[in-house]
Amino acid sequence: MASPFPVPNATVPYWRTELHELDSHRSTPEIPEKQDIVIIGAGFAGAALAYYLLKDNPSKLSITILEAREACSGATGRNGGHLRPDLFVGVASRMQAQGLETANEAGLFEVANAKAVVELVNEENIDCDLRQVTTADMFVDAAEASKAMKLWDTMSQLDCPTLKDVTYHGPEEAEKVTGIKDAKVAFTYPAHTLWPYKLVMNLLASAVKQGVNLQTHTSVLEVSETADSEELWTLSTPRGITKARRVIFANNAYISGLLSEYDDAIYGARGTVCRIVPSSPPQPPAWEIPLGSCGLESESPDKIESYYGLRPDKSIMVGGARSTFYTKRELWYRNFDDSTLIEPAVPYFEGWAARTFEGWEETPVKVDSVWTGIMGYSADDAPHIGPVPSKPGLYSCAGFNGHGMPNVLLCAKGLARIIKDGCPFSETGVPGCYETSAARLRKISETLAGSSTGRVRTDI
Template sequence: MARPYPVPDATIPYWRTELHELDSHRSTAELPQKQDIVIIGAGFAGAALARYLLEDSPSGKPSITILEAREACSGATGRNGGHLRPDLFVSLAARMQEQGLKTANSVAVFEVANEKAVAALVAEENIACDLQQVTTADTFVDQAEAAKIKKLWDVMVRLDCPTLKGVTCYGPEDAERVTGVKDAKIAFTYPAHTLWPYKLVMHILAGAVRRGVNLQTHTPVYEVSNTPDGEGYWTLSTSRGVIKARKVVFATNAYTSGLLPEYDDAIYPARGTVCRVVPKTPVDVKLGSCAVEIRSPASVDCYYGARPDGSLVIGGAKTMFEDRKNLWHRNYDDSTLIEPAVPYFPIWPGKALAGWEGNTVELDRVWTGIMGYSADDTPHIGPVSSKPGLYICAGFNGHGMPNVLLCAKGLAMMIRDGCPFSQTGVPACYETGAERLRKISKRNAAPVINRARADIFLKHSYGS
């Protein structure tokens, strides 16, 4: 099996139609020979890491180079659905089943903190990235699945789940009216944001470059040495020669195992498809953002975000290709489309959204993105085991926007200040390590025969 690696001639997302001056920037004609820190990846994680590594550094400003295989912010962040959407209930319920109430709560609260941190950064620096506060929803149209999620809701409202205070549940009498989703049987609404992700990241990246970070785009890294040299430097082999660094950060998300094979079981690429549709006649949508679920508690068919110009950015179309795993599972080709999804997008608004019936919808643009799926549904943050000086910030499950900023801040504290993971504010379950990788590999190797998750009702009674 070929290792995951960014491919040439990627599809062009809507977010990359107004390119920043640093999109294909190289700060110097040649690569620096030695650096204190090299960050691999110039997406949200790489840009945010550079920002925080420069803050209040106790030993003076470190020398930092960012290496990017293609253009800046050309990976997952520049190809997503344009949401800043912490999951306050549905993923909380799924994680609660898998990892327990305490862990689920810590992740949900952390995502809310990330959303607030991004919004505060945008306001403080007046970042022109179309950030809009919206009401979002998780909506179920299948009666049986709606009944399942309602049972989960009834259990969880009796527990100590801080983020549920921000969620409103609407039953069959009100769900369609509130969300505008046809035949909605139940819906959960809560506050979120939409934005232009590329513009946010490029603003952060530009700030880092102004402060001395050396950005090198179109410089793929082919290999990182297995050990540091006698002076403590790791050697990175690139398309443009060798660069050495005392510390290396893998902000490589879906492509992580291409350079760190020990993460092959833990983080793998998964293709997704997103589009922008423009109605011929302007149509109002009830909500600024919405996801239509196909299974309880956490499986989305399509989701949309409303743009200020009246268009919709729609992602998913999962029902059209989910059973054809070769089209998405461990597939890292974003130069081609998931073809079964393409004809589904223009007809989906008319089928799913009230008021869109019979309206001609132009498919303005459709693109592919490569997500970094984590085998245990949790990002990997922290030092790479047995390789002192190597760090990872990856595996965001297509849910990086409400996670990355504070993960990067926490990891920067570890790299810059020697801060222990427990004091970074990052959820404990995000910490990477040898034991976690071992458990993932062991689980992956086990026979998948009637593998069942513990039922929430066995763990939490109505009287809790």
């Protein structure tokens, strides 16, 4: 099995076709010898951490971000372009696994996180194609649709605050509401689509302008087992070593390559996304796809077969193709190779639009690009946020289960408060089930959890 480190020559996602000037930036010719904080990873988590560590902070922290490849070249730069809190199926999955209180806490956190992203984009005037859309959890299998309807009935009788934003569409209207063939039942709710690379690069540019040292193409190969006599941790890279009083692991799927205690807790999983472009406009009324975003469920509550998001230019970002490769575990499970495609998934996308949308049977489309990305799956279906157990000065912000956009920003904000202000985790606003701890890691190892306890996502 491949080692948990980024590989060279990754496939090129659509989001990385308009590169920012900081894409391969190095703030200084050499990496700094000593810093207050080193952040490993220049994706959404790393950029958001830098943003909040600097925000309203009168102290002059020296911060370096180390990135193995180009900036935002990992999961954030390879996802489906959604900002989509999981208000029904995700909440139901967590309720079944961890109880209603925990499910509600995580669900409301995702809603708050999505709101915070929108506010951040507006406050900082970030041009990232942020658009409000209606999304859906949609079922095409009759048996699974029946299960989903029963689940809806059960949850409607419970105190489940996220359900107030969800609308149920039964068999008589699901197809009309979604525009998707054979839709048996759908649950719609508000969401957003965006250009994730542009969001992250704007945050990184702001951080660099404020003095953050960004070092791309600088892999961290090893972090010392202990801090030295000055309470500094040593990070080894191909370009030499650097030391820091605090080190934040914002490298998601790759965390166990540097912290072996997370080997059972967070594992890499390879997924696929593509961009589909209509060659000519479909005949009305097919052109107007009713929903701006949707997850097509093949089974409830565990499986997304595919999902899509619409772009302003009428192209469609489609991810998943899960059924084509899921049983071949070597193609995705603990597979860190995003330099090659998941070959069985490629032909799946060729006829996806004609198979999926009502009225698109004769619409000519082309698959403009296909790429892979590596998600960091958590064995108990929750991110790991907070101080690394028994290693003072090390912090985790990883394990987002292919669902980082509705979680990362406020996780980073909460962790920044812990680091800057000594804030206890319980006062960060981050769900308690997200806190990384020795007890949690031990429980995962003892149960030998090798996959998500809830939804098995394929949305990078």
